[in-house]
Every structure is written in structure tokens, then in C-alpha cells.
Amino acid sequence: MTRKVLTLAEVRDGALRNVSFEAIAAAKTIAEGGEVVSVLVGVSVRSLAAELIHYGADRVLVVEHEKLAHYTPDGYTQALQAVIEQEKPEGIVFGHTALGKDLSPKLAAKLQSGLVSDIVALEEAGGNIVFTRPIYSGKAFEKKIVTDGLIFVTVRPNNIAPLQKDESRTGEVTDVAVDIKDLRTIVKEVVRKTAEGVDLSEAKVIVAGGRGVKSAEGFEPLKELAKVLGGAVGASRGACDAGYCDYSLQIGQTGKVVTPDLYIACGISGAIQHLAGMSNSKVIVAINKDPEANIFKVADYGIVGDLFEVVPLLVEEFKKLKVHS
Amino acid sequence: MNIFVLMKRTFDTEEKIVIQNGKVSEEGAEFIINPYDEYAIEEAIQVRDKHGGEVTVVTVGNEDAEKELRTALAMGADKAVLINIEDDVEDGDQYTTAKVLAEYLKDKEADLILAGNVAIDGGSGQVGPRVAELLGIPYVTTITKLEIDGTNVKVVRDVEGDEEIIETSLPLLVTAQQGLNEPRYPSLPGIMKAKKKPLEELELDDLDLDEDDVEAKTKTIEIFLPPKKEAGKILQGDIADQVKELVSLLHTEAKVI
Numbered sequence: 001m002t003r004k005v006l007t008l009a010e011v012r013d014g015a016l017r018n019v020s021f022e023a024i025a026a027a028k029t030i031a032e033g034g035e036v037v038s039v040l041v042g043v044s045v046r047s048l049a050a051e052l053i054h055y056g057a058d059r060v061l062v063v064e065h066e067k068l069a070h071y072t073p074d075g076y077t078q079a080l081q082a083v084i085e086q087e088k089p090e091g092i093v094f095g096h097t098a099l100g101k102d103l104s105p106k107l108a109a110k111l112q113s114g115l116v117s118d119i120v121a122l123e124e125a126g127g128n129i130v131f132t133r134p135i136y137s138g139k140a141f142e143k144k145i146v147t148d149g150l151i152f153v154t155v156r157p158n159n160i161a162p163l164q165k166d167e168s169r170t171g172e173v174t175d176v177a178v179d180i181k182d183l184r185t186i187v188k189e190v191v192r193k194t195a196e197g198v199d200l201s202e203a204k205v206i207v208a209g210g211r212g213v214k215s216a217e218g219f220e221p222l223k224e225l226a227k228v229l230g231g232a233v234g235a236s237r238g239a240c241d242a243g244y245c246d247y248s249l250q251i252g253q254t255g256k257v258v259t260p261d262l263y264i265a266c267g268i269s270g271a272i273q274h275l276a277g278m279s280n281s282k283v284i285v286a287i288n289k290d291p292e293a294n295i296f297k298v299a300d301y302g303i304v305g306d307l308f309e310v311v312p313l314l315v316e317e318f319k320k321l322k323v324h325s
Numbered sequence: 326m327n328i329f330v331l332m333k334r335t336f337d338t339e340e341k342i343v344i345q346n347g348k349v350s351e352e353g354a355e356f357i358i359n360p361y362d363e364y365a366i367e368e369a370i371q372v373r374d375k376h377g378g379e380v381t382v383v384t385v386g387n388e389d390a391e392k393e394l395r396t397a398l399a400m401g402a403d404k405a406v407l408i409n410i411e412d413d414v415e416d417g418d419q420y421t422t423a424k425v426l427a428e429y430l431k432d433k434e435a436d437l438i439l440a441g442n443v444a445i446d447g448g449s450g451q452v453g454p455r456v457a458e459l460l461g462i463p464y465v466t467t468i469t470k471l472e473i474d475g476t477n478v479k480v481v482r483d484v485e486g487d488e489e490i491i492e493t494s495l496p497l498l499v500t501a502q503q504g505l506n507e508p509r510y511p512s513l514p515g516i517m518k519a520k521k522k523p524l525e526e527l528e529l530d531d532l533d534l535d536e537d538d539v540e541a542k543t544k545t546i547e548i549f550l551p552p553k554k555e556a557g558k559i560l561q562g563d564i565a566d567q568v569k570e571l572v573s574l575l576h577t578e579a580k581v582i
Contacts (some may be wrong), residue, residue, distance in 0.1 A: 006394055013534065041518045054577070056460070070489075073463070073464065074463065097485070098467070098484045098485045101450050101466070102454065102466045102467075104352040104451070105419070105423075105450070105451035105453070105454035105455045105458070106455070106457070106458045106464075108420075108451070108455065108456040109423060109458035109459055110455070110458055112420075113420075113451070113542060114418060114419075114420055114541070114542025114543040115419065115420075115451055115542075115543075117448075117449040117450065117451060118448060118449065118469055130546070133448075134448065134449055135349075135446060135447060135548070136336065136342050136349070136445070136446055137445055137448060137449075138341040138551065139341070139550075139551075140342045140344065140349065140549065140550050140551070141548070141549055141550075141551060142545045142547065142548045142549075143545070143546050143547040143548075144543050144544065144545050144546065145542050145543065145544055145546055146542065147541065147542060147543060147544045148540070148541075148542045149542060155379055175562055184463035184493055184494070185463050185464075185465055185491050185493040186491065186492045186493070187489050187490070187491055188490045188491065188492055189489070189490040190484075190487060190488070190489050190490075191487060191488040191489075191490070192487050193487050193488060199485045199486065200485065200486065201485060204581075205581075223516075228418070228582070236413060246486070246504075247469075247502075247503045248483055248486040248504070250487075250503065253338045253360075253445050254338070254360045254361070254445065254503055255450075255503065257340040261581045262575065262579075262581040262582065272338070273338045273339075274343070276338075279551075279554065280551060282579075282581060283575065283579045283581045284557070285571065285575070286557075291559070294558070296556075296559065297554070297556065298554050298557075299557045300554075300557040300558070300579065301557055301558050301560065301571055301574060301575070301579075302558070302559040302560065303559075303560050303564070303567050303568070303571060304559060305564050305567070309564055310564060310567075310568060313564065313565060313568040314568055314571070314572065317568055317569060317571075318572060318582070321572055321576060321582065
């Protein structure tokens with residue numbers, strides 16, 4: 001059965017987030033040969049449409065309105081409702097990002113639809129599209145199908161590979177006119193606290209610190225290492241509770257669940273709650289003074305040693321590698 | 326102020342997951358209030374203490390959730406409601422839960438509804454925004470600060486580590502993010518008082534709902550554990566050499582750098 005599938009593209013700092021391309025790849029599987037239509041929402045976003053087509057979208061719809069400059073649930077719902085009424089899709093794919101998590105349940109409720117959140121894989125099997133998603137923060141996984149109506153899913157960043165970029169692909173780009181009114185929540189200000197725009201949930205490399213980092217200043221070498229690797233800094237609950245860093249950096253069962261290509265755990269003992277948040281990372285490196293630390297049980301590579309000695313040496317080595325490659 | 330908290334009973338974060346007959350085994354497992362819902366309960370109590378009113382904690386589940394509801398009452402909530410759907414609904418999803426909650430809340434004239442931003446078991450984070458939409462009220466998710474002045478509300482929202490300062494108004498639904506507050510432990514007098522506080526139990530019939538009205542739109546067909554990780558390689562020798570070896574392994578063997 002072929003389906004028409006919509007994807008929501010996400011823009012951050014004027015560029016498309018990777019998850020926009022991952023959503024297109026997921027949409028292709030759901031579409032089973034049907035059309036994939038990407039939706040761009042915001043102000044001055046039209047120029048990004050071509051890239052969505054290069055990554056596999058068949059068409060792009062552009063919804064521009066000054067009241068869509070900031071994401072709000074009401075504004076974006078009105079924008080997408082207009083698109084959905086026009087296109088009548090059989091599938092919808094969002095990223096499982098702050099925006100996608102916030103918006104998708106509202107839209108699903110409005111459409112009286114199911115919603116499979118936070119999928120990490122999908123496949124066609126036995127006449128169904130089967131979605132895999134983590135439960136208990138990754139301690140287990142479930143496979144789900146949609147039994148009634150629209151197939152609406154959100155994809156976890158960094159898990160579904162985008163399609164090969166093909167700059168020769170072309171497709172139609174059309175504007176959808178909307179009237180955005182009655183916003184009941186207004187964004188007054190956005191305070192940037194994250195460094196250099198590398199978001200934890202999308203980072204390919206995460207350098208995380210635990211109690212062993214000992215202070216807020218102790219995170220400096222970790223930040224340096226993250227910077228060299230183009231990654232983000234995370235933390236264990238212990239480090240957050242001790243006040244070394246902001247709770248927004250916390251990785252674990254409470255906190256963020258992450259799946260980067262490389263996770264470097266520094267001075268983290270490896271409590272079960274922390275492991276739930278990171279043990280599905282592709283490669284895990286543990287640096288800890290205590291050879292008995294639990295973190296070594298999930299690590300691919302371990303160094304038993306003082307992180308304040310090891311991390312600066314790592315920074316130097318990675319810098320050398322960068323120069324040579 | 327008429328305040329409601331949506332609460333879920335979940336596995337303790339210490340628990341390991343065991344799968345038996347295709348389901349997650351609950352045998353011998355400890356249960357807790359979903360940690361994010363604890364922030365919601367704490368915030369509700371603080372708002373009530375400042376602005377007056379009443380806090381009602383609501384959960385959808387089975388009679389086992391009575392224990393967690395009593396804990397919420399012991400923390401300081403005034404009333405608890407258990408909507409027991411065990412006999413009517415076999416496999417509900419978030420569509421089911423939201424519909425049940427919204428049906429219960431629709432004539433309650435809630436000024437403020439709080440919930441956790443996500444439950445640590447199912448992890449979908451859908452129920453809060455779905456309920457707000459069904460009730461026709463605005464919502465803000467993952468909040469770290471809440472200030473109420475009359476019907477005006479100022480909220481700080483965590484957006485992947487950045488902060489949004491949002492203005493909105495009551496009635497409102499918010500979902501709690503870590504950092505919102507420090508949930509209190511129930512005190513001994515609190516626990517004694519909780520035993521006498523009202524705990525109402527409802528079923529679908531009491532809400533004028535049929536099973537068909539709340540039938541799930543999605544279905545779980547399999548639950549499995551992730552492949553066990555093989556123990557890794559602990560590097561040996563001089564620290565400087567270990568670091569060199571590690572970088573080389575990440576580059577040539579793991580190929581992640």
C-alpha cells in the first residue's frame with residue numbers, strides 16, 4: 001500500500017537540522033513508494049527547500065508567517081493543520097526533538113490519531129510498518145504498529161540514517177498561505193545556554209562528567225575535549241546534584257537519553273540510572289580512577305586513571321590526529 | 326485555585342527489566358511515583374500554599390496505584406482520584422489515557438493542571454499535551470520555573486538546554502522538567518494525615534465512556550532487551566601510551582573519529 005507522508009523539517013540557526021533528513025528517510029519507508037512531502041515552517045525558510053529535495057523529499061511546502069518566527073504549539077498547529085487539510089496525508093513524521101515532542105501530541109489529539117514517539121528503527125514486515133522504540137529509558141525496547149488511522153511517528157535524532165544526498169534531484173516547492181491567530185503562549189525571550197549550538201540529543205560525540213570532575217571548573221578540560229571533537233558536554237546526576245553543572249546537561253533515566261557515535265564518560269561511576277541514558281551509544285569510552293567502577297562493564301575501551309591527567313592528553317592526541325587527517 | 330496533577334506509577338529507577346511471556350515482569354519490582362510527576366506534585370503544593378485552593382492528584386491505572394496516591398497525599402496534596410481502567414481496557418495507549426483523563430477533567434474547571442514531562446517507563450511524553458488539547462487549554466512543556474500573578478503566568482521552559490521565557494494565562498497545563506523544584510519527602514504527620522484524606526475510585530462507566538471510545542490506536546507486538554554488551558578492553562601501561570592507543574583504536578578499529 002503506498003502512502004503520502006508528510007515530514008516536518010526543523011531549522012536551527014538558519015540551517016536544517018539533521019533530523020529533518022532522518023525524518024525523510026523514515027517517511028520513505030512508511031510511504032512504500034508513495035510521495036514524501038516535507039513542510040518548512042517559519043520566516044525566510046524557503047531557501048532551504050532544495051536541500052530537503054536533495055535528501056529525498058518529492059515536494060516541499062513552505063509555510064511562512066511572521067507569527068511563526070518562534071515555535072509555539074498554537075502557531076505551528078495552525079500551520080500544519082492547513083497543510084494536512086490540503087494534502088490529506090496517510091503518514092506524518094516529526095523529529096523527536098524539543099519541538100517535535102511538544103507539538104506531536106497536540107496534533108495527534110486534534111487529529112484523533114495515535115502517535116508512536118521516539119522511534120529508533122522501522123521496517124516493513126507482514127503488511128505492517130513496524131516501529132522500534134526504547135522503553136524504560138533504553139533498558140528495553142518495544143515494537144509497535146499503528147492499528148487505526150494515520151501513521152504518525154517521531155524519530156529519535158541520530159538513529160535512522162538519512163538517504164544519500166543527490167543534488168541532481170528536483171521537486172516542486174509551493175507556498176501554503178495561512179492565517180495565524182490567537183497564540184495563547186508567547187515566547188518573550190530565548191536565553192542561549194548551550195555552547196556553540198551542539199545539542200546533546202543530536203551530538204555525534206558526547207563527553208560526560210560525573211562526581212569525579214569535582215567542581216564546575218573541573219568541567220573545563222571536558223569542554224575542551226568536546227570542542228576538539230565537535231561534540232557536546234553532558235553530565236551524570238551526581239555532577240548535577242553537586243551543582244557542578246546545569247540539570248539540562250543530565251544524562252540518564254531522569255534527564256536525557258542519548259545515542260551518540262562516541263560517548264566518553266569521565267569520572268562517572270555508572271549507576272544503573274545513568275547507564276539507561278547512554279548504554280546504547282555506539283562506542284563508549286570510560287575514564288575512571290576506580291577499576292571496579294560499573295561504567296567499565298558497558299565501556300568498549302577503558303582507561304583506569306585520573307581524568308585530569310587523561311583528558312588533557314586526549315585533547316592533544318585528537319588535535320594531532322586532526323592535523324594529520 | 327483549582328489545581329490538578331496527572332500522576333503515573335512507574336518502576337523504580339533502580340529496577341532491572343526482566344521479560345516474561347512477552348511482557349515486562351512486575352514480579353517483586355518496586356514502584357514509585359514517576360520522578361517527573363514528583364516535581365509536578367511539589368509545584369502544585371507550592372502554588373496552593375501561595376495562592377490558596379486545592380490540589381487533586383489523578384492517576385489512570387489499577388488499584389496498586391493507591392499506594393503512590395497516598396504518597397502524594399502525604400506530601401501535601403488534598404485529594405486523590407484513581408481511575409481504574411483495568412477491567413475495561415486491556416491494552417491502552419496514550420490516546421486511551423489522555424481521553425480518560427480529559428473526560429474526567431472536562432467539567433472540573435481546573436485553573437492549573439500539572440504533569441511530568443515524560444514517564445520513565447513508556448517514555449512517550451504525550452499525555453500532558455494531549456489532555457490540554459482535548460480540554461481546549463494552552464500548555465507549556467518541560468518547565469523549570471512557574472510564576473502566577475492573577476491569571477497571568479510566566480513560565481521558563483527548557484528547550485534542549487536553552488531557556489524560553491513564555492507568557493501565557495490560566496487555565497493552563499504545564500509539564501515539569503528536572504530543576505523545577507526539590508520534591509519534599511512525606512513527613513510522618515503527613516503520612517498520618519494522608520490516611521484520612523479522600524481517595525476516590527472511578528471506572529470508565531462513571532465517566533460515561535465505553536471501551537470503544539478509548540480504544541488504542543497503536544499496539545505493542547513485541548518487547549525485547551537490548552543485546553548484552555561484551556566487556557570492553559581495559560588499556561594497560563603508561564597513561565600517555567594508553568591515551569595514544571585509545572585515540573588510535575577509536576580511529577582505526579571503532580572508526581568513530
